[in-house]
Amino acid sequence: MLTRSSHLTYRARGLRREQTDAERLLWRHLRSRHLNGFKFRRQHPLGRFIVDFCCSERCLVVELDGGQHAGQTQTDARRTAYLNQMGYRVIRYWDHEVLTHPDAVLQDILCALEESHPHPSPLPPRERV
Numbered sequence: 001m002l003t004r005s006s007h008l009t010y011r012a013r014g015l016r017r018e019q020t021d022a023e024r025l026l027w028r029h030l031r032s033r034h035l036n037g038f039k040f041r042r043q044h045p046l047g048r049f050i051v052d053f054c055c056s057e058r059c060l061v062v063e064l065d066g067g068q069h070a071g072q073t074q075t076d077a078r079r080t081a082y083l084n085q086m087g088y089r090v091i092r093y094w095d096h097e098v099l100t101h102p103d104a105v106l107q108d109i110l111c112a113l114e115e116s117h118p119h120p121s122p123l124p125p126r127e128r129v
Contacts, residue, residue, distance in 0.1 A: 008045040015043040015050060022064050022095035023052060029106055030062075038113050047086055049079055054088075058116035061090045062109060064098060089116055 019027065023042070030040040030053055044054040046061070053062040061083055065076070080090045091112050098105050 005045070008048075008050055012043040012045050012050045020064070020066065020095060022066075022098040025102060026053065026062075026064065026098050026105070029102065030109075035106065036110060036113070046088070047082060049082070051083070051090075055113060055116075057118060058113050059088045060109075060112055060116050061088045063090060063092045064095055065092055066095045 019042075027042050029035060030038075030042070033039055038055050039057060040062075041054050041056070042052065044051050046054060051061045052064050054060070055062075063076075076092070080092075083090050089112065091109070093105050093108075
């Protein structure tokens with residue numbers, strides 16, 4: 001029997017394999033510290049949810065919303081409130097925004113990263129050999 005944690009990890013792996021076009025495009029710009037050296041994780045379990053993209057260093061979550069989210073604003077608001085209680089700031093973009101104006105979305109994410117405060121107890125940087 002899967003625990004909640006292992007279930008979320010299993011589900012996150014599946015979501016990584018089944019990315020939307022918008023997620024794929026944004027991940028190309030966020031992965032490997034491409035955005036000013038900030039580390040992002042994609043489809044990352046956080047509490048009881050799996051978030052699209054997360055920069056733990058700056059406690060920032062980036063969520064991409066497709067058309068299905070138009071009818072679930074209350075659900076998204078509860079999810080955002082939960083993540084806020086965990087200390088994360090959540091910013092959302094429509095898939096269409098990412099696909100048609102990726103540079104503007106990336107600039108907005110960068111501004112949010114610079115406004116966000118570092119995690120209260122960051123791990124020390126790893127020494128590179």
